[in-house]
Amino acid sequence: MKFIDEFRDGGIARGLIQKIEKSSSRPIQLMEVCGTHTVSIFRYGIRKLIPPQIQLISGPGCPVCVTPNSDIDYAIALSRRKDVILVTFGDMMRVPGSTSSLLKEKAEGRDIRVVYSSLDALKIAEENPDKKVVFFAIGFETTSPTIAVAILHAKEERLRNLFFLNSQKKIPPAIFTLLQSKRVKINGFILPGHVSTIIGSDPYQFIAKEFFRPAVITGFEPLDILQGIWMLVRQIEEGRAEIEIQYKRVVHKEGNPLALRKVLEVFEINQAQWRGLGWIPESGYRFKASFQELDARNLYVEVETPREHPECKCGEVLQGIKTPLQCRLFRIVCNPENPVGPCMVSVEGTCQAYYKFQS
Ligand code: SF4
Ligand code: SF4
Structure with missing residues (x-):
């Protein structure tokens, strides 16, 4: 446990908290973009450890949560075709679409299978040529690279029998949209660790250059997060706006060029629809012409007109405008056993984190 313990040392944590307390002179709001950060922040009680004038708000960094109902409905419609085996990651099963979910469809007898990697889909296709x-x-x-x-x-x-229903997203354009909308005050960003191993730090430069906000790419252990917060507070107090890397043991400025090249062999950058944030330019992908035959959107299905649950505030929670505590359904009607919106389904979802850790 040597490497884990190193990042959970109580003495070092206390030292970092003192540094944050000493440096912080004014109320600020920091957004953690990534769902795993949200969960770590709750799990280790970080909100209670830092001075109350530093508020942490959760952002749109849970891929399950930001998938719009229109795409979930599309997957459901495809699963209803008798000749289709629908393959998906586990969390997507329970996410409610407009009127159904993949879990309900499976109970109705559709062939829907959970996999851990996109590569598992290849095997299923090979085993089911008809x-x-x-x-x-x-x-x-x-x-995206896998x-x-x-x-x-x-x-x-x-x-010839494997297709992909593409609903992948790119994080930096969503941050751009959040900053541009000005619906929530954000003084700095705790940027996602895993995403940044692939894209590096350059795609975030607009945060500092165009919006003059600091941002720190941060790891997921408690000491990583405390250090990331301290680096942000220091930048704010010194009047700097830079993109810094706290998670240096994993993230490099240039990211992973090989992985990025693989993605661009198959896809070109395109607009994408996000729950809560709507259509965002250049925040997703579409198949290049030479891969069109693998696009599941070429398979004919009738998809219902998407509708949102009228009382679910997931879209606003994903933008940091509301917290789950401001949703009337939270806990009473909506809970992990009976999720009304995706933010309660996913382990990275903000509503589930509040449910588990906020009493
Ligand atoms: S994939 Fe990793 S970096 Fe991205 S949202 Fe999930 S936990 Fe965060
Ligand atoms: S608590 Fe449930 S209903 Fe409310 S915003 Fe979260 S997911 Fe939606």
Whole structure:
């Protein structure tokens, strides 16, 4: 446990908290973009350890939560085709679409299977040549390279029965939209660790240059997060706005160029629809012309008109405008056993984090 213990040392944590207390002179709001940060912040009680004038607000960094109902409805419609096996990551099963969910459809007898990696979809396609296997491809930049590799394999192996329902997203354009909308005051960003291993720090430069906000790419252990907060407070107090890397043991400025190249072999950058944030330019991907035959959106289905639950505030929670405590359904009607919105389904979802850790 040597490496884990190193990042949970109580003495070092107290030292960092003192540094934060000494440096912080004014009320500020910091957004943690990534869902895993939200969970770590709650799990280790970090909100209670830092001075009350530093408020942490949760952002849109849970890939399950930001998938819009229109795409969930599309997956549900595809799963209803008799010739389709729908393949997805576990969390997507329970996310409610407009009128159903993949879990309900499975109970109705549809062939829907949970996988841990997009590469598992290849195997299912090979084993079921008489079926159309559709992989519901959600995720951020962390997941996109493995999805691209699966697509390249499918093409190489001439797998004619594997398709991808693409709903992948890119994080920096969502941050741009949040800053541009000015609906929530954000003094600085705790940036996602895993996403940044792929994209590096350059795609975030606009945060400092165009919006003059500091941001720190931060790891997930308690000491990482405390150090990230301290680095942000220091920048704010010194009047600086830079993109810094706290998570240096994993993240490098240039990211992972090989992984990025794989993604761009298959996809081109396109607009994408986000729950709560709407259509955001250049925040997603579409298939390049040479990979069109793998696009599940070419398979004919009738998709219902998407509707949101009228009382679910997930869209506002994802933008940091509301907390789950401001949703009337929280805890009483909506809980992990009976989730009304995706923010309560996913382990990275803000509503589930509040439910588990906030008494
Ligand atoms: S993939 Fe990693 S970095 Fe991205 S939101 Fe999930 S935990 Fe955060
Ligand atoms: S508590 Fe449930 S209903 Fe309320 S915003 Fe969160 S997911 Fe939606």
